[in-house]
Amino acid sequence: MDNFYLVLAYLVIGFLLRRQPAMPQNSGIVLNIYVLYVALPALILKNIKLLEFSFSLLIPAITPWLLLLVVVALVLLLSKFFNWSREVTGALLIILPLGNTSFLGFPMTEALFGNVAMPYAVVYDQIGSFIALATYVTIVAAIYSPTMNKPSAKAIIWKIISFPSFIALMVGLLIRDITLPPLAITLVDNLAATLVPVVMIAVGFQLSFRFNKDEIVPLLSALVIKLAVMPLSAWLIWRALGQEGLAVTISIFQAAMPPMISAGAIAIMAGLAPRLVSGVIGFGILSGLVSLPIVFWLLQ
Secondary structure, eight states: OHHHHHHHHHHHHHHHHTTOTTSOTTHHHHHHHHIIIIIHHHHHHHHGGGOOOOGGGHHHHHHHHHHHHHHHHHHHHHHHHHTOOHHHHHHHHHHSSOBOTTTTHHHHHHHHHOGGGHHHHHHIIIIIIIHHHHTHHHHHHHHHOTTOSSOOHHHHHHHHHTSHHHHHHHHHHHTTTSOOOHHHHHHHHHHHHTHHHHHHHHHHHHOOSOOOHHHHHHHHHHHHIIIIIHHHHHHHHHHHTTOOSHHHHHHHHHHTSOBOHHHHHHHHHTTSOHHHHHHHHHHHHHHHHHHHHHHHHHHO
16 A cells, blocks of 8 residues: 555645745646656566466456457547547547556555465566556547547558657567666666656646536546546456456456556647646546555455
């Protein structure tokens, strides 16, 4: 739970900094640029070596991708029904399928389920959330970014391959079996460690408790989908397939995590409804204080 409280502390720091006259109004944007171009690629380079594919861990590996399909279909359906803007739709497509499955998911899984559950949590995060962050999120950001009007296939492909997180993924795969100098490893680790504090301070800086009327429904829809519909969908999927056990339990618990902070940073940098994204992430973390214990209790 300490990591949960740390995230809240960073959020409050950012919220209070915004009230300081000395802080430029574009500070949140500047912090997100740092995250996008430095901290996030460093995190990907750091974690790429943890990827281990095992048939016995198939359930947590498949679950996030099945849920991605469910969430994408649901967001597109709601977008059409409520006539959401392209920016809102793109933002929700980015931040809803992925959860904070490492920084919050790992410690909470270990604390509540024990060390025996950690391999399932790691696979869910690395094969699901991590790869989706570097691929799916990059593609959606390229397609829905307001800077691209009716983008051509060539423009989309170029934006994908030039995206910092995608470059980091490719580089990480190329050097995965290479032993880097200790100084380089320390540099990557230290930069990766700045991601959560910096991006949460940026989210707190941009967090607003005032929303336009047309932002209320997307905000509430996002929180319900992320904190309730996703874990429920995971439970229904594996129950329908006749699967049970610790692998299923941890997959459901990971699916219930609040929105991924890194995905939110990418959505904001892509110009996709920054205030809404900050609200979903901020309120998602606050709501998670209540929803996650409930999910844990229901899984017992």
